[in-house]
Amino acid sequence: QQQVKQSPQSLIVQKGGISIINCAYENTAFDYFPWYQQFPGKGPALLIAIRPDVSEKKEGRFTISFNKSAKQFSLHIMDSQPGDSATYFCAASKGRTSYDKVIFGPGTSLSVIP
Amino acid sequence: DTGVSQNPRHKITKRGQNVTFRCDPISEHNRLYWYRQTLGQGPEFLTYFQNEAQLEKSRLLSDRFSAERPKGSFSTLEIQRTEQGDSAMYLCASSVDTEAFFGQGTRLTVV
Numbered sequence: 001q002q003q004v005k006q007s008p009q010s011l012i013v014q015k016g017g018i019s020i021i022n023c024a025y026e027n028t029a030f031d032y033f034p035w036y037q038q039f040p041g042k043g044p045a046l047l048i049a050i051r052p053d054v055s056e057k058k059e060g061r062f063t064i065s066f067n068k069s070a071k072q073f074s075l076h077i078m079d080s081q082p083g084d085s086a087t088y089f090c091a092a093s094k095g096r097t098s099y100d101k102v103i104f105g106p107g108t109s110l111s112v113i114p
Numbered sequence: 115d116t117g118v119s120q121n122p123r124h125k126i127t128k129r130g131q132n133v134t135f136r137c138d139p140i141s142e143h144n145r146l147y148w149y150r151q152t153l154g155q156g157p158e159f160l161t162y163f164q165n166e167a168q169l170e171k172s173r174l175l176s177d178r179f180s181a182e183r184p185k186g187s188f189s190t191l192e193i194q195r196t197e198q199g200d201s202a203m204y205l206c207a208s209s210v211d212t213e214a215f216f217g218q219g220t221r222l223t224v225v
Contacts, residue, residue: 006156032212043118043205043216044157089156093212101147101170102214104156 003027004092006105013112019077021108023090026071030092034102035064035075038087044104047088048075080112116140118217120206126223127196134192135220139208146189147214148181149205150174157205163189196224 005024013019025033031052036044050057050064050073057064063076077084087107094100119138127133139146144165149157160179162170165186175181178196183189193200201224207214 034213036216041218043207043218045216046213049213091156101159101162103159107154107156 003103004090004105006090006108008108009106010109011111013080013110015080015082015112015114017080017112019075019080019084019110019112021075021088021090021110022072023074023105024070024072025092027092027094028071029094030103032093033064033066033073034091034093035062036089036091036104038089038107044089077110080110082112082114085110085112118206118208118215120204120217120220122220123218124221124223126225129198129224130195132192132194133196133222134190135204135206135222137189137191137206137208137217139188139206140215143208143210143215144186145209145214146183147207147209148189148191149207149216151203151205151219152201160191160204193222196222198224200224 034049035047037047038044048059048062050066052068061078066073087109089107090105091102093102121136146163148160151157159172160175161181163183166183178194181191203219203221205219207216
């Protein structure tokens with residue numbers, strides 16, 4: 001059972017454009033939603049994370065929008081750059097107050113073309 | 115380097131052989147995780163340690179897999195009698211709270 005769904009599977013965006021990746025979850029006990037960026041041959045790196053008590057979080061060009069009632073959240077990359085080309089994973093965890101494993105979505109391969 | 119360190123980075127082994135991977139977490143991180151990632155997929159949880167105690171194991175972790183963290187510091191993941199289906203990237207991560215930091219992984223190829 002896929003607990004975190006992610007779309008699209010792949011995305012091509014022109015330099016300067018907006019990249020949008022959408023995710024949905026099923027388990028309402030999740031209370032921590034990180035996004036990871038992974039380059040080929042490297043491990044995932046935390047990009048930005050949000051908790052369900054806020055609807056939006058922005059860090060530089062990266063913004064997470066969170067819709068608790070719809071159990072959906074999305075990553076927006078503004079002014080996309082070729083260096084943003086990577087695989088992006090949304091994830092979820094119940095680990096806000098105690099241990100829990102992070103459940104990853106299947107990933108979105110982003111290509112930013114000049 | 116204060117990040118999560120994994121060794122070896124690459125391992126090629128013949129089917130049926132045993133392999134062992136090592137993970138050195140970030141100092142003071144009491145939580146350590148192992149994940150497996152196959153091509154085009156997100157990381158899948160394998161097991162979790164809090165200090166030296168193994169607190170959770172995924173159903174993905176068959177009897178051929180064993181993980182240890184003997185002194186609550188580094189951890190090892192051993193795969194016995196490797197099969198071609200074990201070919202994957204094995205990732206280790208550590209944390210003190212919700213933010214997990216990943217190593218660069220060990221790429222296992224079973225031929």
